[in-house]
Amino acid sequence: MLRISKLTDYGTFVLAHLALSDEDCVSAADVAAATGLSLPTVSKLLKSLARAELVSSTRGAHGGYRLARQAEAISAADVIDALEGPVSITQCSSDDSPCEHEDHCSVGGSWQQINVAIRRALDEVTLVDLLRTNRPAPRFKFAGLPIAIETPSAKKS
Amino acid sequence: MLRISKLTDYGTFVLAHLALSDEDCVSAADVAAATGLSLPTVSKLLKSLARAELVSSTRGAHGGYRLARQAEAISAADVIDALEGPVSITQCSSDDSPCEHEDHCSVGGSWQQINVAIRRALDEVTLVDLLRTNRPAPRFKFAGLPIAIETPSAKKS
DNA sequence: GTAAATAGGACTAAAATAGTCCTTTATGTC
């Protein structure tokens, strides 16, 4: 587990489509048609992405969305931040609520280190990288261990 | 977001207590008392940890649990695997179900790279590290950016 | 035999996520 939400994954589809589109400006409906996602969902995603300033929008007739900056300048961390809020591996490292286990907690600090390491990994991968590894013919499945195992019916999203 | 579950976090409390205990064998009830968690919850966690062979158990009267190997040899990744299943950042990289977005998916491969990077970070931190950073007097809060911000009411779990 | 423990799994409750819909605002076109 420790996974990104479906919506974040969809968000990368949406951004990928904007990055690859020839058009200057693509409507949510077009993105929905191109990605196979429903319009309400795409719409919701684009609104969030716009609020995070990863895409910019034009309202009204012939309006739509485009990337707010170059694909190289959009990292996986940016996308996750936009759609799930800031990355933080434990709840108590992000909440403002008091941690009721503080008295017994003998771990804690290292999660922050892990957090930073994960963050770094996510910062280093840009939308361009996500596009580059675009549908290789033989697909791979990651089954928990850092070893890619080829499977006949493997799939990716 | 992109966080470990509460139970996994609790799991580290439980393992920490076993690691620090003088006793050879600690019952679930003792762990519950020491950690402030409920017995059913601790019991569930220890059962999962035992199945993953991170702890070993002795049944019957005077039974209990102990670490199955040295604390240095238990990584954060091991704990997450035991309590949440294998780490995989996207659903379709772990499921056996077909990915219904495959046709439109223009990302995918790079998530696996990210997965490996995260995995590496989690592999490198052991239970000993988690114990070492044990309750520093001034506590830190990680607010999304890889910068630790000190707050008056910060807490950790 | 009995009490103290773990093993396994079923079940319920709570919370987070996903997905949809409605109303408002902005903008181009006729």
Place this chain on the structure above:
DNA sequence: GACATAAAGGACTATTTTAGTCCTATTTAC
């Protein structure tokens, strides 16, 4: 100026996941 198109914002529902509890069976010390 009216109308059509499209985004903005938010409310709401449904679904799924996670958390937490409980019950029964098995094992072992005394």
